[in-house]
Amino acid sequence: MFRRRTRALQGLGVALVCLLSACSPASNGSADGGDPGKPAVALFIPGQLGDGGFFDNSQTGVKEAGVRLGLKVRTVETGPDPSKWAPALNDVAGGDDQVIIVGTYGMKQIVEQAAQAHPEKSFVLYDVESTPAECGCHNIYSILYRYSESGFLAGALAGLLHKAGGVERIGSGNTVGVIGGQDIPVIQDYINGFKAGVAQTNPSLKVLSGYAGSFADPVKGQNLAAQMISDGADVLFTAAGGTDKGVIQAAAEHDVWAIGNSLTQADDPMVNGKTAVLTSAVTSVDTSLADAVEKAAAGTLPLGTTVRFGAKQKTNYVAQSQPYLKYVPEPVRGEIEKITTEMADGRYDSVLDR
Amino acid sequence: MLLSTILQNAAPYVLAATGCLLADRAGVVNIASEGMMLFGALAAVLGAGYSGFGLVGLLAAIVVASLLAAILAIFHLHLRANLILAGLAVNLLATGGTVLVLYSLTGRTGDSSGIPQGSLPEIAIPGAEHVPVLASLSGQSIVVWLALISLPATLYLWHRTRLGLYIRAAGESESALVESGLRPNRVRWAALLLSGLLCGMAGAQLSLSTTHGFVRDMVAGRGFIALGAMYLGARTPVGTFVAASLFGVLDAVATVLQVRTNFSTQILLSIPYVAILLALFLNGQRLRRVRRGIGGVS
């Protein structure tokens, strides 16, 4: 009885203190640097940074461009609670930032609403396309990515490595594998692209695929990879965020090649002193966003339009990493070069766009 | 290959479940096993990475996880916080704390890239490559070996040592211990610290052997599964060991199914949880049959 009361009091007190403290002067966020004349840029992350891929890459791109151009740039991370996204974006849109960069499919309508409410601001919406006709907003520049192209390149590489013969760690087995994080459309694009790439270059290869069910479960990634390896796979493409770590680990353990999806992975290919990541099939979100920031700074952001970034914009490519240059035979590299060029010309669109 | 995967997967379950068992039998449901494993995993990476020695990582994992156990012990045993809620709180501390520590050390919130990679020592059996079972065992990390000997060790603890006797007594009849001039809380402290130690080892296996590196939330419910395995094993050492190993097998089977079939990932991933639910129900039915009469409600 008594205890109950004191604890209830505590609850009340917490409220009280909060209310009292509300009188203290508000401090609005201030990011460092930035020329006063240039637009302030906010990168809005509807989720958490540290995914080792998509969001981290977008931050890299925006920051890099911001520093280069002397812009005031800040990142706003809302966390995975979707009920916070709309209010948080409204909050940001109501602030001082002139350019607001927002990604992922789930943000489409939310950004459109914010754009409608704040016609004076410029929005960059990446990874999904806004439909101006529906929302009646023309201050959104949309960026789409052709993930399937990256997958295709990785698949083509895997196929060609098998065809070439005599490549280190590539055995006589006839199997390659691809591992995704969650079973969601974006990742499905990667996987379908990979399968198409293998089919294009080496149709007799068998492709294993699996989802870890999480972007943050390297143990599951390790398990899946080890299983694929024991089923004969000697090249593994991974598109699974933090889960990638496990895949790469398994590749190192069992002497097979992993193909990553980001430059970071290609730049740091070692696990325990052993090279595991052959290269990465990059979809450079960072480049596309750096490009957008540049255009925004210059006042040339093509609002109301959509750009599909891919091989054509040179954002989808196979990284020229050390191991790639060392282990992949010259003819194969040439072939990949050629496929990338052809892809940019739209030769594989029919396969890729399903 | 499959057996070695199973061993690798089962080791954390076995160790953590044994930890839950010790705590549970001493009268403390260790719902914080998840958090202990998580912080253990991070500490292992940091310890091994910065010192260059895998064993230091293991030690760091043990110390940090035991520290969390100590927090739980202080709050539950001395400050009389509700056990389950304090356990949840420890889990929250681990979820948030690991990221904050990672952030303050590396500026990254997602994973431990940038910290030198370490690895647990591995124990190989010379000449075992061609012997069927030994081959999978050889070269496994020290933690897997520890998991294997955890069963005989627990049984020895149970039946041959004072601590084991006291642990079994503490959970069932606190008054008996007190009357024998013993302090139940000390026994619980010991059990909780041991529990932390085992969960720390389990975490180290995840981040220093099965994979190399820490990823936020990488324990992904394995601590809760370990807790469930303990219940599934009817709170006995052998049962717990078998049930925990079973989850290692289940993981491996799910992986095979994911790679070789088009089965829905979500369904495969929820199998362990459904299995625990079923086991709980069946076990409850069995107990109910035994004590039929005075209600079915414990």
Added chain:
Amino acid sequence: MVATTRSSIGSGFSVLMTNHDLATVEPHGAGEPPTGPPYRLEAVKLSKAYGQLTANHEVSLRVTSQSVHAVLGENGAGKSTLMKMLYGVEQPDSGQIRLDGVPVKLPNPKAAVAHGIGMVFQHFGLVPSLTAAENIALGVEPGRPWRIDKREILDSIGALSDAMGLHVDLKRPVARMSTAQQQRVEILKALYRGARVLILDEPTALLTPQERRALFDAVRRLTEAGTTVLFITHKLSEVAELADDVTILRRGHVVGHGRHADFNTAQLVELMVGGRPVTARRAPAPLPTAPKAASFTGLSVTGSQGREAVHGVSLDLREGEVCGLVGVDGNGQLEFLEGIAGIRPVTAGRIEIGGVALRRWTHRRARAAGLGYVPEDRLSAGVVPAFPIVDNMFADRITYGGYRRHGRLDKSRMRSEAVRLIEDFDIRCTGPLQPAERLSGGNIQKVVLAREISRGPKVLLVAEPTRGLDIGAAARIHEALADAAREGTAILVLSSDVDEVLAISSRICVFHEGRLVADLVNGDEVTAEIIGALMLGSAEDGPADSPAASPADVAPPAAGGGA
């Protein structure tokens, strides 16, 4: 298991017959009482207060070596506090404890054990799943910390139990032992720790008369072997049977002490209750000829272990009769009662209350049909200690939808009715909102009875109505039951205290091995000895010896009952 029980009961039985002699037995070590110190154990002017309440005021106690010393007093007289101080559980505010004339400090039980003092609590401090040996050795295991010497444990305990005649299966978990066996384990546990002074806290509270005999025999053997025994009780008969010396406590003060033989029963009662009226054995109520209130036919009931504990028992109850239910613990009488109450599954048979037969017997239906039930364990099943009196009093009626107005609970009406019941049943409390946990045991039982009687049941089932209560409170409870019977309620009362059953019942039913072996009209000819014999299963002897035993409504089953 059955064999063990029987043999111990068997030995007790022979003593039972010489009961009358025991009352005049000379103290042990006859002759001059020890004239001077050192006494084995001595308490000098111990005082202890809990806040406002003085539990012990300058209590002194002298225990002669190798004697049996009884500490007699009503509940709340301060007996337990005294014992707790002697065992180091509580610290005296002032005073001194001496062992063999030497003052000792007992900051905790461990210190007491180190000084050779052992205590057996009323409710056992055993770990159910550990074996007897593990329980006995708990905390003092021989061997190194990382390796207990099991052989050594079994050998040494085995030797001890042989020497003391306290036989138990050392490898059996205590969960699977009878109460008496568990008590033996407890005594062994104390002795194993080197206890030479053994404190027994109401040791007979949970025992059957036969088990009590066996215990007393064991206590005798212990004193012969050199142990000094101090036991707490509020039962005069036990003092008469066992004690050499006695110290009587009342309200925290010593009001009398000396050799037991120096007191007669009337003096002891006088000292103990301080001149309050005490119910002696009540004249047996006449067997009413009123109509049947309930009839139970061929009931079989499942017991705790899933086995059938009651085999086809039939019994009729008439309005206004008080039927006592006795049996050695574990012979089905409790299961029978709980089966009728609908707490346990009844697997066969027919239950009729007020002429209406009910199918799918549950407690809820039983209550709806007019059954009242006072459970055995009043603190866990009789009341919710944290709930106020009013909630405890009307819990049954609330759950049946009573006390509602406009769909919500009518708390003010409940409160005013509670006030009335508190008066009627003489419940000592600050008001209907006082939580039950702050009441004494007797008043808690009155709350339970107020609840069960005030709903006007046709049949009232009562288990252990006065266990652990002092004489005054027990008398009130007995009055309340008698009043209810006068109102026409048929009462079935189960008690492990045969004297109580003899005092309040108009009829006595004896259970043995799950069967009703005797159904007697209570009268002066029916004695504790006869009932005791029947409880042991000697169905042929009992009624034959007793001319008053009338053929029961239900004939006892064929000789021996069969299993």
Added chain:
Amino acid sequence: MSASETIAVVPRQSGAWRRAVLRGGGRLAATVALAIIVIFVLLAMSADDPAAALGSLLSGPFTSSFRTGQWLSDSANLMLSGAAVAMVFRAGQFSLGAEGQILVGALAAGAAVLHLPSFPGVFVVGLTLGALAGFLFGLVPGLMKAYGGSDEIVSTLMLNYVATYGFALLINRYLQPASAGYPVSDFFDPAAFLPSLRIGQLTIGLALPFAIGCCVAVWYLINWTKTGFEMGAVGASVPFAQATGMRVRRSVWLSMALSGLIAGLAGAVIAEGSTHRLIVGLSANIGFDGILVALLTANRPLLIPLAAVAYGYIRTGGDIAQLSSGIPREVITTLQGFLILAVTARAPLAWIRHRAGRRRPAHGGPVIPGPAPLRAAASSQRTGS
């Protein structure tokens, strides 16, 4: 978690009341001080300007009326979740299943409004189905406990995972539009949005009064109805409930199912009032936050709105600090852990006193347990556990 406050409130003696206030005040001050210290240490670890971050955390929700509305909306969700938890705790059962029940409730509500033709008030259908689904999902561990004797802590914990995976699976398979790049459904029709009131920039959703209504309903159920009384009694003592003719099993499953119902409603309210669609991660741990809210009030339903508003303030403040100062979100998670520890710790003062050398045992009673626990042990032996 025993329901010690039932039919009657123990009469208030002015002295005791004042002592309670003083002691409560002391504890409160300590808790708040601890919270602020912890926040500051965490911020110092992670923010460039900890003082500014703390300032924006503490004043955030009042810096614009939009943010105020956001705070109230978040508080409403917390209230519902807290009411669900308080419901089951007051009935003496333990459930950690609100998280899963919220997901299931949201899923049912969302699936309904996505498939139904739009008509005014369609949101009510969603709420009803959400509540129903939550009820059924809460019924599962309830029945498992009542009829199977299954430990409800483990079962509810496991069911949370089942709900999480099931939620993702169903959205993935049936509810997401073909073009989606992420498991998320279309937005609901505006008719399925929870109505809200706009006062200038301040938006107050129907969720708020609705949530307060739910808290009152739980209070009424527990304190003024037969069913609630039964639940309290069953929670306090099963043998007692059995011996007084109560329907023990019904009470167990009903209390857990009703808690599920409220959590399901919370899910529906979040879907219809906050996210306006189904999306993976929708529950965002609010089921566990509900435990904290219920705990802050010691499971008193009428105080839950206050506690939810207070806790919502810190949460929203944290969000705003994150928006404006760029501190990692984990500061709030960690703080939450500390807060739960701080409010669940029941005897810090006694312990400190004990440590300081008083010879009184920490638990304030004799070291040797009296008859009650022993008795319980003895009776559990008897019933053959």
